[in-house]
Amino acid sequence: MNASENTAFRLPQKRNLVTELPGPNSRALTERRRASVAAGVGSSVPVYAADADGGVIVDVDGNSLIDLGAGIAVTNVGASHPAVVDAVRDQAGRFTHTCFMVTPYEGYVQVAEELAALTPGDHDKRTVLFNSGAEAVENAIKVARLATGRTAVVAFDHAYHGRTNLTMALTAKSMPYKTNFGPFAPEVYRMPMSYPFRDDSGLTGKEAAQRAITQIEKQIGADSLAAIIIEPIQGEGGFIVPAPGFLPTLASWARANGVVFIADEVQTGFARTGSWFACDHELVVPDIIAMAKGIAGGLPLSAITGRAELLDKVHAGGLGGTYGGNPIACAAALATIETMRELDLPARARHIEEVVTTRLRALAEEIPAIGDVRGRGAMLAMEFVVPGTTEPDAELTRAVVARALEQGVILLTCGTYGNVVRLLPPLVIGDDLLADALDVIEGAVRAAS
Numbered sequence: 001m002n003a004s005e006n007t008a009f010r011l012p013q014k015r016n017l018v019t020e021l022p023g024p025n026s027r028a029l030t031e032r033r034r035a036s037v038a039a040g041v042g043s044s045v046p047v048y049a050a051d052a053d054g055g056v057i058v059d060v061d062g063n064s065l066i067d068l069g070a071g072i073a074v075t076n077v078g079a080s081h082p083a084v085v086d087a088v089r090d091q092a093g094r095f096t097h098t099c100f101m102v103t104p105y106e107g108y109v110q111v112a113e114e115l116a117a118l119t120p121g122d123h124d125k126r127t128v129l130f131n132s133g134a135e136a137v138e139n140a141i142k143v144a145r146l147a148t149g150r151t152a153v154v155a156f157d158h159a160y161h162g163r164t165n166l167t168m169a170l171t172a173k174s175m176p177y178k179t180n181f182g183p184f185a186p187e188v189y190r191m192p193m194s195y196p197f198r199d200d201s202g203l204t205g206k207e208a209a210q211r212a213i214t215q216i217e218k219q220i221g222a223d224s225l226a227a228i229i230i231e232p233i234q235g236e237g238g239f240i241v242p243a244p245g246f247l248p249t250l251a252s253w254a255r256a257n258g259v260v261f262i263a264d265e266v267q268t269g270f271a272r273t274g275s276w277f278a279c280d281h282e283l284v285v286p287d288i289i290a291m292a293k294g295i296a297g298g299l300p301l302s303a304i305t306g307r308a309e310l311l312d313k314v315h316a317g318g319l320g321g322t323y324g325g326n327p328i329a330c331a332a333a334l335a336t337i338e339t340m341r342e343l344d345l346p347a348r349a350r351h352i353e354e355v356v357t358t359r360l361r362a363l364a365e366e367i368p369a370i371g372d373v374r375g376r377g378a379m380l381a382m383e384f385v386v387p388g389t390t391e392p393d394a395e396l397t398r399a400v401v402a403r404a405l406e407q408g409v410i411l412l413t414c415g416t417y418g419n420v421v422r423l424l425p426p427l428v429i430g431d432d433l434l435a436d437a438l439d440v441i442e443g444a445v446r447a448a449s
């Protein structure tokens with residue numbers, strides 16, 4: 001199955017460089033930006049976008065680059081899928097905003113219905129919509145605290161949950177996310193993650209979970225614990241897939257102890273990992289699931305969906321926000337979900353996994369600096385190390401990404417140690433374009449190592 005055959009792309013699905021990168025127009029914008037945009041906002045690629053479609057981004061100099069970032073796992077259906085564009089246009093022509101808390105509208109309710117159907121578990125569910133991933137996470141914690149009457153929250157090593165005050169506290173990595181931005185929200189406790197590449201060999205998922213549970217019981221006490229929040233596959237922390245059994249063991253301990261199990265599926269959700277949600281792979285049913293990124297084809301929308309008995313405990317007015325569930329974003333989400341179903345994008349993500357891991361595993365046989373190839377669906381990564389060790393090699397990682405960009409392939413890095421190259425292509429990327437990108441990556445890895 002090839003999703004590219006089902007979609008007539010507007011832009012040629014080809015890598016094509018007509019200037020050096022960044023080209024003169026991008027360089028001029030970088031100059032203007034220095035004088036107007038705060039330095040605290042970074043951009044990993046110094047190339048300015050003019051157009052984007054399917055698997056390509058065309059820059060302001062006319063270069064066509066292959067997009068293996070999807071705006072950090074957002075444009076799973078592409079950056080201008082016609083169904084999403086039409087839905088946005090149509091809704092914008094009727095009304096752009098009324099505020100759901102003032103004059104509600106059907107789109108919000110429809111999104112809530114879709115999320116109840118798509119998220120794991122067949123229990124009674126309720127949904128609230130917000131604007132960003134961090135906002136969804138914050139609200140999941142608010143609900144968990146109110147519903148349990150407890151305050152403590154457990155997050156994990158290598159976790160990333162956002163940049164607001166509470167989500168900074170939940171996030172593990174200091175630089176660049178937390179350094180000098182404190183004080184942070186209290187009552188957040190960090191536990192060891194299951195990280196198969198770096199754990200003692202032979203440590204099972206169940207044992208890794210037990211290691212965390214023992215610490216929770218000793219350091220916090222289940223009676224004080226409102227919630228455990230975890231990314232079922234960690235994103236910014238390094239595309240870490242926990243050992244099988246880790247998530248189910250944590251989830252069942254939480255259930256047995258009245259602790260709300262929150263899955264942060266902001267990055268992993270919406271077909272990205274080869275199923276609708278990453279929890280589906282181990283049949284884990286979270287009490288609350290936080291979603292954003294892939295949900296609305298690029299428009300800002302986020303959500304929490306959870307057990308009705310938890311969500312409905314909150315008094316009216318306790319949850320919400322002016323823009324939360326904006327009608328244009330809701331229309332985009334409905335079109336995105338419909339498109340994902342029509343093109344069977346979970347299957348497409350599994351196909352991408354097969355194509356990419358076959359190539360990267362073969363490359364890893366040849367290049368000892370590739371310590372690990374991992375991930376699920378179209379959320380895939382290579383971890384670079386000093387050959388024969390697990391010592392991270394962030395410099396090599398940066399060199400690989402820089403070389404790939406020179407050739408017109410946008411790659412992102414991640415990882416606590418900055419030594420992971422991550423691949424997050426739009427799920428509609430065609431096979432030929434993906435193969436071309438993998439050729440470039442192979443060449444970049446060979447040349448850099």
Ligand SMILES: *Cc1c(COP(=O)(O)O)cnc(C)c1O
Binds near residue numbers: 132133265267293
């Ligand atoms: C990106 C991300 C967030 C934060 O989302 P924003 O929309 O940037 O606030 C939270 N959790 C995870 C797992 C993410 O990947």
